[in-house]
Amino acid sequence: MANPRRLLLLRPLAARLGQTVDYFWRAGPLACTRDQQHSSTHATHSNETRRLATMASSRMQSWFPHTAHPLVISAPMDFVTNPKLATEVTKAGGLGFLQGGRDFASESPVLGRLEAQLAQARSLLGLPANDGDLPVGVGFVLYAASARHFGATAAPILRRHRPAAVWLFAPAPDAPGTVPGAIRALKGKGGEGAAAAWRPRVAVQVGSVAAALAAARHGADVVVAQAADAGGHQFVGGAGLVSLVPEVADALARSGFAGVAVWAAGGIVDGRGVAAALTLGAEGAVLGTRYMVATESDAQDxxxxxxxxxxxxxxxxxxxxxxxxxxxxxxxxxxxxxxxxxxxxxxxxxxxxxxxxxxxxxxxxxxxxxxxxxxxxxxxxxxxxxxxxxxxxxxxxxVREALPAAEITRQVREGALEAIGRLKASI
Known part of the structure; x- marks a missing residue:
């Protein structure tokens, strides 16, 4: 039988992984002997993985009911993501993001593009124009001076289309009110009917513990802990994923922000990375580079x-x-x-x-x-x-092959569950 002491040592990991690991603890590989685990066939393992994906749930699935566990997120990459890519991720049980831009002047063509892309996403998902929230997210970059107009120009568009999540990043250092102002605009009352009831989950991308705590104080629902492993723009000073994510998670819990979720970003491209992010304290994993080569990506060949x-x-x-x-x-x-x-x-x-x-x-x-x-x-x-x-x-x-975004999402999620299963079987 499995070594009882080893099982006790595993309990902190179970706390990190929530119901996913709890399932393995009670009914999965840990309920078997080592010999039984090693003799399990690949088909049985695959069936168990699918059963786990169905049974396991987390806070993310209550926030985003269309998603499967663990939550796989496509980053809001400019010149890469588009409505087709984002909705294919969503259809596969992930959370796909559009890029909303960084120009919030009233005459900006970026705002028209945002409106069109949100309408297209709803159409691709087969959802009526005024029927519930839209199960995709939108990301924004906030360093431009026009970010002060976010509440007057971008927020009304979002309220009309009701995306499930909004991702904020890169406020100008000399404009500390940008993020809290944007969050107030997103969470405040406005519009009529369904638009008035819209309450998106707001994610703020950070690269440090101090920035994570500031985002939580401003009212963020999620902090995206972006490690220095990430591609593209990020904080000048930063840590690797293995130290940043748990320190952010611990700091939030100690400071009374246990209700704020952590998404891990930076260097994650497959299921093993997602499994690692979960053990570090994240409730979702963000992939960027992996989706750049998706067949739906706008990146040139x-x-x-x-x-x-x-x-x-x-x-x-x-x-x-x-x-x-x-x-x-x-x-x-x-x-x-x-x-x-x-x-x-x-x-x-x-x-x-x-x-x-x-x-x-x-x-x-x-x-x-x-x-x-x-x-x-x-x-x-x-x-x-x-x-x-x-x-x-x-x-x-x-990243070794180009695949459709939905296949990437499923492959990464199932790979994460299989990685957790292999770890459990080895203890």
Missing amino acids: YKKEAVLATSDGGVNTVKSPLHDHILGNKSWPDAYDGRAIVSASWRDHLAGLPVEENVARFEAAKETGDFSRMITWSIPQLTSDRRPPLKSGTGVGL
Whole structure:
């Protein structure tokens, strides 16, 4: 029979994983002997995994009834996500996010795009225009001066379409009222009928314990603990996922914010990463790089190929403000930088090439279709509008194939449950 002392040592893990592990404890592999566990067939294991996915539940499933456990989330990536990708994630039991943009001026075309994408998402899900909340989320970047208009311009659009979640990130450091103001706009009363009853779950992306506590004080329902492993823009100073997520979770609990959930982000691309995030104290796992190569992704084909071709992500991606400097993108505050795939431009930078000359080489390469200077988030977009290229985190080396978003979601979720099962069987 299983060693009783080992079972006692496992109880803290059970507390972390909630009903998922509780199921394994009472009726799953731990109810069997070691010999029985090792003799189980693959088919039995798969059936048990499906049974677990059906039986297990968590706070996330009460907040987002359409989702399956554990919660897999597609990040709100600009120039990557779209209504088709987000709704396919949602249909597969995950939570798909759209990117709502960063320009909140009343005349901004971004607002029109947001309205259209939300309407399209509802249509793709087969939901009537005024029938309940929309089971997708929307993410926003808040550093621009126009963020002060969020409540007057973006919030009414959201209230009309009622997405299940809203994700806020990157307020300007000199505008501390941006996030609390946006949360008040989202949670305050407004509109008529169903719109007046809309109460989205608000997630705030953070990169530190202090920022997580501030978000909780402002009224966030979720803090997205983004580790330095993540691709794209993030806090300049940050920790890895293994230390950031549990410290954030512990700090919230100690400070009286046990009702605030934690989602883990950064370097998670498969079920093993999701299982690890759960043990660390997260209630959901965010994937970005993995969904970049989804068949529904807006990323150009050669960008997807770059992600699939890159291995050893800790060595072949780099976190630096240089990426924005090469692009000529001066809008991001100094508090944020980003991670991208290493390229000739980065290597030239290390060799001491001045930024101005590096930019000139980048522009010349872009004009000729030379991808070797893909120093930014991945391969630069060969257009004149300087749209931000693809972002890649350290998990890029684990992304080996392009699949439909729904298949990615199911594969990752089932992989997480199987990883938990293997761990339990080994104890």
